[in-house]
Amino acid sequence: MTKPSAKAAPKRRQRGSINADDIVAGAFEVARASTLDQLSMPILAEHLDIGVTSIHWYFHKKEELLNAMTDRAVDKVVRLTPEVRSEDTWQHTLAAHFRAQREIHREDEVLSDLLLIRTSTYSRDAARRMFEVIEAIVAKLVADGFTPDDALKVYNAIGVYTRGSIIHARILRLSHAPTTDTARQRRMIDDWTPMPVLDGLLDRHTLSGTDDEDFDFGIGRLICGFEELPREQGERRKSASANGSDPRNATAS
Known part of the structure; x- marks a missing residue:
């Protein structure tokens, strides 16, 4: 009887056959298949079929790799963010900007981890590029009649609303919350008749408030x-001018 031959060990890439871009791309693949927290150098090395030392040649620790991933994430966000155009109204500019931000993060949750949660991984260049996006929006508002103070507050208010919507929807999705589905939420309790207002809405609206209609309603209001x-x-x-005071000091309270 012929003895079965031993299984050949998997052949690794040759030394020097991988670069930093390949490693960062592989890190995104691992993170998307699991989570960013579960990403580790050994797991990434196995995924790329290389030794851990090959990764350490470019990234000495995970934080350095996360910084590089954040730079890549910023590239994507900046590329997909609508251009601020002088001919558009500020209302259209704000709505288009934040709808795009929500869509970008909804399609790629690793971006949310890097840009919304793990904000300490921003490099100086990544931070500068993100602030340049904010500068363009705020400058548009100022050009259309807002004071700089009000313009920044407007951006921040809708920005917090958008980020909260993104993260809240993700938490509910990961926990399989029944309030994100009209059929499932009706089965949460046996009898809705003591709550006639909600009973009349359950089949048309989710109670989570995280669908597209809810988001657009909030942005619009x-x-x-x-x-x-x-x-x-x-x-x-x-009023300040009529009272003899300097109109430039009449800022929002």
């Missing part, structure tokens, strides 16, 4: 409220 700011600012300036 926020923008509608912010439309009053330039008018209020103008009234404060007129």
Whole structure:
């Protein structure tokens, strides 16, 4: 009887056949298949079919690798973020910007981990590029009649709303929350009739408030409220001028 031959050991890549870009790309593949927290140098090395020392040649520790991944994530966000155009209204600019941000992060949760949660991994260059995006939006608002202070507050308010929506939706999705599905949420309790308002809404709306309609409603209402700011600012300036004070000091309270 012929003795079965021993299984050949897997052949690794030759030394020097991989570069930093390959390693970062592989790190994204591992993180997307599991989680960013589970990403480790040994697991990445196995995924790439190389020795751990080959990774350490480019990245001495995980934090350095995360920094490089963040740079790559910023590249993607900047590339997919709509251009700020002078001919667009500020309302359209804000709505398009934050809808795009939500879509980008919803399609790639590793970006959310890197850019929304693990913010300490931002390199100076990555931080500069992200702030340049914010500068363009805030400058657009200022050009369209907002004070710089109000413009930044408007951006921050919708930004916090958007980031919260992204993270909240992800938490509910990972926990398989029934409130994200109209059929499942109705089965959460036996009898909804003591709550007639909710009972009439359950088949049309999710209670989680995380679907596209909910997000667009929130963005629209926020923008509608912010439309009053330039008018209020103008009234404060007129009042200050009538009282003999410097109109430039009439800032929002």
